[in-house]
Amino acid sequence: MLFPEGVAIDGISGEVTPSTDRYTKKLSELSGLFHDAAAFDKVVAEGGDPIAYEVVDYRKQECDICFGTTIMMPGQVGGEYFMTRGHFHERKDCGEGYYTQSGEGLLLLESREGEVRTVEMKPGICAFIPPEWAHRSINTGSEKLVFVWFCATDAGHDYGTIRERGMRKLVVERDGRPAIIDNPNFA
Ligand SMILES: O=P(O)(O)OC[C@H]1O[C@](O)(CO)[C@@H](O)[C@@H]1O
Ligand SMILES: [Fe+2]
Numbered sequence: 001m002l003f004p005e006g007v008a009i010d011g012i013s014g015e016v017t018p019s020t021d022r023y024t025k026k027l028s029e030l031s032g033l034f035h036d037a038a039a040f041d042k043v044v045a046e047g048g049d050p051i052a053y054e055v056v057d058y059r060k061q062e063c064d065i066c067f068g069t070t071i072m073m074p075g076q077v078g079g080e081y082f083m084t085r086g087h088f089h090e091r092k093d094c095g096e097g098y099y100t101q102s103g104e105g106l107l108l109l110e111s112r113e114g115e116v117r118t119v120e121m122k123p124g125i126c127a128f129i130p131p132e133w134a135h136r137s138i139n140t141g142s143e144k145l146v147f148v149w150f151c152a153t154d155a156g157h158d159y160g161t162i163r164e165r166g167m168r169k170l171v172v173e174r175d176g177r178p179a180i181i182d183n184p185n186f187a
Contacts, residue, residue, distance in 0.1 A: 002060055002062055002063060005018070007019075007058050007067075009069060009101070009148060011101030011102050011123075011146060012101070012102050012144075012146065013071070013144075013146070014054070014056065014069040014070070014071035014101070014144070014146040015056065015069075016056040016057070016058055016068060016069055018058070019056045019057060019058055019068070020057050020058055020059050020060070021056075021057040021059060022054065022055060022056040022057065023054070023055055024051055024053075024054045025051070025052050025053050025054070025055075025084075025085075026049050026050070026051055026052065027040075027043060027044050027047070027049055027050050027051075027052045027075075027077075027082075028044045028049045029052075030052055030083075030085065032163070033083065033085065034077040034078060034080050035078065035080060035170055035183065035184060035185050036077060036078025036079070036080065038078075039077050039078030039079075040077050040078070043075070043076075043077050047075075050073065050075060051073055052072070052073055052075070052082045052083075053070055053071060053072040053073060053082070053084060054070070054071045055068060055069070055070050055071075056068050056069050056071070059153055060153070061153065063153060064152055064153055064154075065150065065151070065152060065153060066150070066151065066152075066153045067148060067149060067150035067151075068148070068149060069101075069146060069147065069148050069149070070084065070098075070137065070145075070146070070147055070149060071144055071145075071146050072084070072103070072105065072137060072139040072144065072145040072146075073139065073144060074103075074139050074141055074142050074143060074144065074145075075139070076173060079172045079173050079174075080170055080171065080172050081105075081138045081139055081140050081171055081172070081173065081178065082138070082139050083108075083136050083137065083138040083139070083171070084136050084137050084138075085136070085159055085162065085163070086108070086134055086135060086136030086159075086162040086167060087134060087135070087136075087157045087158055087159045087162060088112070088132065088133075088134045088158040088161055088162070089131065089132075089151070089155040089156055089157065089158065090155065090156025090157065090158050091131075091152065091154060091155050091156055092131055092132055093131050094131055094151060094152045094155035094156075095128065095129050095130050095131045095133075095151070096129040096135065096149060096150065096151035096155065097126055097127065097128060097129065097149065097150050097151070098121065098126065098127040098129065098135075098137065098147045098148070098149050099125075099126040099127075099147060099148045099149075099150075100121045100122055100123055100124070100125055100126075100127075100145070100146070100147045101123060101146045101147060101148060102123055102143070102144065102145070102146045103121075103122075103139060103141050103143045103144050103145035103146055104120075104121065104122050104139075104140055104141035104143075104145065105120075105121035105122075105137055105138050105139045105140050105141065105145040105147075106118050106119070106120060106121060106137075106138045106140055106171055106178060106180075107119040107120075107121050107127045107129070107135060107136070107137050107138075108135070108136045108137075108138060108167060108169060108171060108180075109129065109133045109134065109135050109136075110133065110134045110167050110168060110169075111132060111133050111134075112132050112133075114168065116167075116168050116169050117133075118171075118180060121137060121145060121147060134161065134162055134167065136162070136167060138171045138178075140171065140173075140178040164187075165186065165187045166183050166185055166186050166187065167183060167186070168182070168183055168186050169181065169182065169183055170182075170183045
């Protein structure tokens with residue numbers, strides 16, 4: 001039987017207390033994601049394979065909803081900001097919400113039909129991710145980007161589509177600001 005509880009979320013560190021699970025993604029685990037493979041190898045080698053992001057869950061299998069935080073480090077690879085892998089949900093009726101707590105970023109979304117949208121990520125903005133839109137978050141700032149996400153417990157992750165062909169757009173730094181450009185490697 002499940003019991004109600006208050007879960008503390010620290011908007012600066014992203015810590016969730018109590019949490020049920022967590023994982024860390026080191027930059028080396030994101031091989032193939034960034035457009036500049038040589039710059040990627042260099043940042044991994046010279047930067048000591050930094051942590052790119054961490055995910056902390058509050059998830060109970062006997063319940064339909066779950067939530068957690070994603071804590072994204074600032075950084076760049078060949079001018080491209082640190083980002084998450086990006087995914088569609090396995091369940092085609094499942095959307096998601098991302099409520100930014102601290103930092104600044106961009107949420108890059110792409111529909112199955114190939115339409116691209118971005119939503120600014122900053123404190124006070126809760127991004128609505130509709131079903132059947134792939135989503136990738138990108139830390140465009142110089143601090144941690146911390147956001148709370150909430151979705152269906154069994155939404156599932158379909159990583160294959162984005163891993164195989166990438167996303168249509170990249171977010172890169174141009175003149176000190178984020179710019180959205182065409183992905184030259186999009187297949
Ligand atoms: O799973 P990805 O695409 O690497 O990104 C991690 C983010 O996506 C989530 O799976 C939520 O959809 C969270 O774990 C986190 O916000
Ligand atoms: Fe998701």
